[in-house]
Amino acid sequence: MDEALEETKILFTALADKSRLKILHALKDGKEMCVCDLADVLSVQVSVASHHLRKLRDLKVLKYRNDGKLVYYSLRDQFVGKILDLVLQQIVH
Template sequence: MDMCEITCVDEEKVTRVQNKLAEENPLDVAKFFKVLSDPTRVKIAYALAFEDELCVCDVANIVGSTTATASHHLRNLRELGLAKSRKEGKLVFYSLDDDHVRKLIEVAFAHQKEVAKVE
């Protein structure tokens, strides 16, 4: 039921998509989603989508972790371009890298709410 019973390839569509994929970098996109495969990092990303900026201590309290653990997760988000940081005195503040990341997080949560209603 989940696969075609006959083989029928639309060469034009296949070529068009293959050419487009050759211009892009699916590996980088996969890394982006992989970093969000951890529930704690998703919570952090959501918190940063909800609040424009949070310090590491705030993030740790929101997700119920130590500051060291929160810092580790935030560093992962920053290294993959999802978040950015700035230091102010002895505090380090994080925010999402840009509006694209915020929209992805918001869309993911909105989609999950829709899926939950169907189930």
């Protein structure tokens, strides 16, 4: 049970920031996006987006792949996208 609670804490830590929520929302449908596109989603500089992406990657919420000089990010598990959808549906309705 302690391990499950630790995983839950990690997930909620990732969800505790509006910018990270925007990133997760952009990636929630199985999309893969590069850092520059996610910076546009956040309306911030690439360095700021990279900081949030690194945090999400360190929390094991995102996976990434290199393609030449670009790095593409996607959700490690669609479960996070489903949680985000569920919460947003409850708030919007």
